[in-house]
Amino acid sequence: MLFYSFFKTLVDQRVTVELKNDLAVTGVLKSVDQYLNIKLDDITVIDQDRYPHMIAVKNCFIRGSVVRYVQLPSQAVDTALLQDAARREAQTPNPQQANVRVK
Amino acid sequence: MDSGPYFTTSSGLIDSIDKKLLIVLRDGRKLIGTLRSFDQFANLVLQDTIERIYVGNCYGDIPRGIFLIRGENVVLLGEVDEMKEERIGLRQLPVEDILIAQREEIELKQKLEKVRSKALHERGFCIDNSANDLY
Numbered sequence: 001m002l003f004y005s006f007f008k009t010l011v012d013q014r015v016t017v018e019l020k021n022d023l024a025v026t027g028v029l030k031s032v033d034q035y036l037n038i039k040l041d042d043i044t045v046i047d048q049d050r051y052p053h054m055i056a057v058k059n060c061f062i063r064g065s066v067v068r069y070v071q072l073p074s075q076a077v078d079t080a081l082l083q084d085a086a087r088r089e090a091q092t093p094n095p096q097q098a099n100v101r102v103k
Numbered sequence: 104m105d106s107g108p109y110f111t112t113s114s115g116l117i118d119s120i121d122k123k124l125l126i127v128l129r130d131g132r133k134l135i136g137t138l139r140s141f142d143q144f145a146n147l148v149l150q151d152t153i154e155r156i157y158v159g160n161c162y163g164d165i166p167r168g169i170f171l172i173r174g175e176n177v178v179l180l181g182e183v184d185e186m187k188e189e190r191i192g193l194r195q196l197p198v199e200d201i202l203i204a205q206r207e208e209i210e211l212k213q214k215l216e217k218v219r220s221k222a223l224h225e226r227g228f229c230i231d232n233s234a235n236d237l238y
């Protein structure tokens with residue numbers, strides 16, 4: 001949940017998402033979910049010539065499982081706060097999130 | 104931002120429903136179709152799907168009908184901007200031609216890969232391709 005919350009603070013920032021297939025896409029982070037799936041608006045593909053299929057695409061949804069890196073503007077990140085939150089997370093592990101509810 | 108007891112859909116695909124989308128799959132395929140349904144695993148139902156094969160600055164379309172795609176195979180979904188599509192600057196070829204071009208491109212890549220593997224093998228490296236996705 002920590003990084004889900006972290007990404008929520010970065011909505012409307014310009015970020016670059018690098019995928020495991022080496023495709024890199026820059027866009028405005030519009031939303032994120034618990035799986036760290038990412039929605040980007042107004043995208044620019046880095047090295048566009050290698051990916052002609054992306055020419056007509058302006059907005060995209062990227063499945064969290066295929067992300068290698070998310071590059072962020074450093075001024076958008078409060079590293080002290082993040083470090084603090086991570087420390088707290090490490091000390092008091094949260095009970096695992098249930099993804100399916102039983103009636 | 105929460106939308107029901109079963110999944111948090113802040114990043115949900117609900118806004119993309121009934122839109123013409125480009126889906127890139129892990130095996131490198133590009134499908135273009137209308138999104139009719141999705142779930143929390145990003146399983147998708149696409150209608151009037153075409154598989155578009157790109158080779159060089161040409162492409163070819165194969166009509167595929169209705170797809171149910173298992174979410175684990177999805178890399179990304181892109182909303183196709185109809186206006187940009189028209190100015191795309193790529194030539195459309197008939198299906199047979201694009202398949203021939205694609206086969207040639209794959210054969211060329213395989214030849215290069217063979218040479219590379221041999222060179223690495225001679226230096227003591229071992230490449231396991233089964234772990235790599237083909238996209």
